[in-house]
Amino acid sequence: MKKIISLLLIAVFALTVAFSFTACGGNDAPTVAIPNDTTNEARALLLLEDLGLIKLKSGAGITATPLDIEENPYNIEFKEVEAAQLPNVLRDVDYAVINSNYAIEADLNPTEDALGLEGSSSAYGNILAVKEGNENSDIIRALKAALESKQVADFIASEYDGAVVSVVDNPTDGYDSSVDYAALAGKTVTVAASPTPHAEILGVVKAILAEKDITLEIREFTDYVQPNNVVESGEIDANYFQHVPYLDDFNKENGTHIVSVASIHVEPLGIYGGKQTSLDAIK
Numbered sequence: 001m002k003k004i005i006s007l008l009l010i011a012v013f014a015l016t017v018a019f020s021f022t023a024c025g026g027n028d029a030p031t032v033a034i035p036n037d038t039t040n041e042a043r044a045l046l047l048l049e050d051l052g053l054i055k056l057k058s059g060a061g062i063t064a065t066p067l068d069i070e071e072n073p074y075n076i077e078f079k080e081v082e083a084a085q086l087p088n089v090l091r092d093v094d095y096a097v098i099n100s101n102y103a104i105e106a107d108l109n110p111t112e113d114a115l116g117l118e119g120s121s122s123a124y125g126n127i128l129a130v131k132e133g134n135e136n137s138d139i140i141r142a143l144k145a146a147l148e149s150k151q152v153a154d155f156i157a158s159e160y161d162g163a164v165v166s167v168v169d170n171p172t173d174g175y176d177s178s179v180d181y182a183a184l185a186g187k188t189v190t191v192a193a194s195p196t197p198h199a200e201i202l203g204v205v206k207a208i209l210a211e212k213d214i215t216l217e218i219r220e221f222t223d224y225v226q227p228n229n230v231v232e233s234g235e236i237d238a239n240y241f242q243h244v245p246y247l248d249d250f251n252k253e254n255g256t257h258i259v260s261v262a263s264i265h266v267e268p269l270g271i272y273g274g275k276q277t278s279l280d281a282i283k
Contacts (some may be wrong), residue, residue, distance in 0.1 A: 044097035127263050184213075
């Protein structure tokens with residue numbers, strides 16, 4: 001009798017565990033890693049909503065967080081990760097939503113490897129930014145003109161095959177006719193940038209400015225914080241790595257005074273498979 005009772009207790013326990021496991025989603029719940037900074041996290045959630053995987057509360061918009069998810073029919077479990085680390089955690093999750101610059105650095109091709117890609121919205125155009133008060137200086141206007149050049153637009157189109165898209169409507173010849181380039185000869189301008197694609201694009205700009213005897217010094221950073229801090233402190237003249245929604249949030253949170261000078265390109269955010277190879281598996 002004791003043996004029968006023990007077996008019954010084991011069976012009841014097993015059923016209880018199984019029920020709890022199913023109710024919570026258990027190991028069947030798909031895991032999706034998303035950027036942990038405010039604006040890119042919202043972009044990731046908006047992408048997932050566009051793909052029909054979640055539904056956000058009305059008005060959540062560009063500040064959405066997982067708390068704004070109204071419907072999660074596939075019981076997705078979200079992992080909030082620093083944007084630069086997303087490619088590194090891809091193998092440990094089912095999917096990850098990754099910024100194109102970090103995807104490219106990790107040898108992921110957004111136009112071929114992404115299982116879903118956001119539209120090329122100019123709202124998220126990557127900008128040239130400087131400390132407020134410096135935006136109209138000759139050296140910054142010369143830098144801006146070079147970044148808005150046809151040479152840069154052509155480089156972006158040929159180098160990134162749609163993974164990076166120029167948003168400059170009327171490219172220049174690389175120079176601003178109102179700038180006194182003779183007075184700038186021999187000067188150096190410093191720009192903080194992420195390695196890909198920003199530092200690569202700035203390589204084209206460096207050649208344009210060199211024609212006027214202006215030296216462009218490119219300093220590479222792999223995070224989203226220090227490039228703004230060094231511009232705020234005056235250590236570096238400008239940066240090129242972020243979009244306006246991120247900058248606005250950074251200024252608000254940190255009391256910095258950095259402004260956008262020009263929008264140059266957009267990097268569509270994409271969702272990539274880690275343990276899964278198709279979005280069908282999430283359903």
